[in-house]
Amino acid sequence: MPISNHAFGTIEASVYAPEIFAQGLPAAQRQAHGDRPRQLAAEDAAPLLALEGIGLSFGGVVALADVDLSVRPGEIRAIIGPNGAGKSSLINVISGVYRADRGHVRLYGARYAQVPTQRLAHLGVARTFQNLALFKGLSVLDNVASGLAYRTRSNFAGQILGVGRTRREQQEQRGRADQVLEFLHLTDVRDRLAGTLPYGLQKRAELARALVAEPRLLLLDEPMAGMTAGEKSEMAAYVRAARDRFATTVVLIEHDVGVVMGLSDRIAVLDYGRKIADGTPDEVRNDQRVIDAYLGVASDNEEGAGI
Amino acid sequence: MSAIATQLSPAAALPKWLAPLLLIAFAYVVIPLIGNSYLFEAILLPFLALSLAGVGLNILTGYAGQVSLGSAAFMAAGAFAAYNFNLRIEGLPLVASIILSGLVAAAIGIVFGLPSLRLKGFYLAVSTLAAQFFVQWALTKFSWFSNNSASGVIDAPKLSIAGFEFDGAVGRYLFALTVVVVLTFLAHRLVTSQTGRNFIAIRDNDTAARIIGIPVLKTKLLAFAISSFIIGVAGVIWAFAYLRTVEPAGFDLDRSFQILFIIIIGGLASIRGAFLGAALIVVFPLVLSRLGGFLLGDLFDSGVLDMSQRIVLGALIILFLILEPDGLVALWDRVRRRLTLAWQSS
């Protein structure tokens, strides 16, 4: 896996770029926790999310076998592994898109055999998809505002007639969407149809749609896939800034090991549906099984800053 | 590019509602003055009924992405419900029986929309055929629906609202126009509301829609209900204002396809598209028969006309699907943009 030192350097630089932190964001009540997550992650906090003995197969294909995973509040938790290792399946199990054959998901202490997808947003979980999943026929603004659709209280009749709370509700949702668009530097494209954006911006717009709900848990399935090195480091900066701003816990799937090492607090490594390593970036980097299975010849990366 | 063009265009400076408002004023004031009964009976009345049906189907298919081949069934349900409400409830105002008949069509729409909770695309389209066949069967089988009339063909009641009689071709035109304007306005409000955006979200990616908390099942059924309501009222206009009779035969599968073609040719997910598509579908056979008669004389009888209509229409649909999947609306917008640009540079 090629690692770009340059890209990694840019991440560090832009993560701490003052203009990102200077953005005003709606989550006033969460700003107080702005610097807590890192500290929490370091301690032994009760897990926000725990997978226990998850098994999942499709026909004869074992996608996941006896996977345990715990995610602490406020951490950026990466899941890496080669193609087909079961990373997306894991996120699909967490978000209830798939039902695990074995095991269960513990979310804020509650235990689920299958997480109720239609209540996911209410539970404070948001996610993005490996393949673009924006609503192509809606503007970027409406896509992002739709991330708040679960809070809509008005019904269609009220909306048609424009009575009662509908107007206020819409203004409020668009206002929040606009703030997130500004945070992710998408304001310039806010009125464009989502389907007409270049790939990298669509990925970012999907992150915006997930963030607007201010989720407690954010699941990102390869948010930087197919991006240039520059775009990747930008995206990494946004992910970290989002975590710091919203005190959101992040589960991140990413192929680029360099990006992952710099960004995450802990990393789990999957291979053929099994978890073969789990630990801090340093621990994972030096794990012989990981090196064999995934990282390839370690000496290639010795001088790399990211690994 | 398109964004720049719209910014430059002087039309963009005008409020959006101006063009529709002028069009409506024209339809109310000028057309009744200049139109003859042929225009009303053969062109405008079927145009209005089919446009409204197109608007209804577009909500379901264009916006919410649920393909339906049952439109004519919902038209029939609306027409027969209105007839029976009018017949069996003494003194029920026409407006009330129209609304009630829309609700009946909506209820039937919800029932036949239930398969959409499990089926998609082609399979859903096939399952909506069930509505088509079931409704037609029930209406022919149970003569109660047509008040035990021997022929199954029944005369529609007179159109009057609050003592005002909509008599003659012009009267029926104004009646149909009013219903279409009101429902189209409400449909426009709907598709630009949160609910309309939820429809689009479900159409574009229903997994993502479910994840962000849009109630997918409820919203799909709502799309079926609202769409069927509008199509049901279109059926009332078709029977009461255009044909003046109520009979199941006019609401067959051909009609369902016709409405589907209207929104494909006009433009999916566009209210204007339903009107453009309906205009083409209504005017095109008339033009074709004139043209055929002119070119071929007596050889061009009704059989040839019918066949050539089907062939040309089929070709048109294929052409649109390949060359202009966004329909007449997209074509129209492109031409208008070109014209504005040309006008500016001159």
Ligand SMILES: Nc1ncnc2c1ncn2[C@@H]1O[C@H](COP(=O)(O)OP(=O)(O)O)[C@@H](O)[C@H]1O
């Ligand atoms: N919906 C599905 N149907 C059938 N097989 C699937 C499905 N989803 C995943 N798989 C299989 O499960 C395995 C893991 O896939 P995935 O979770 O997408 O891996 P990754 O995201 O790590 O690349 C693969 O062998 C894949 O083919």
Ligand SMILES: [Mg+2]
């Ligand atoms: Mg994957």
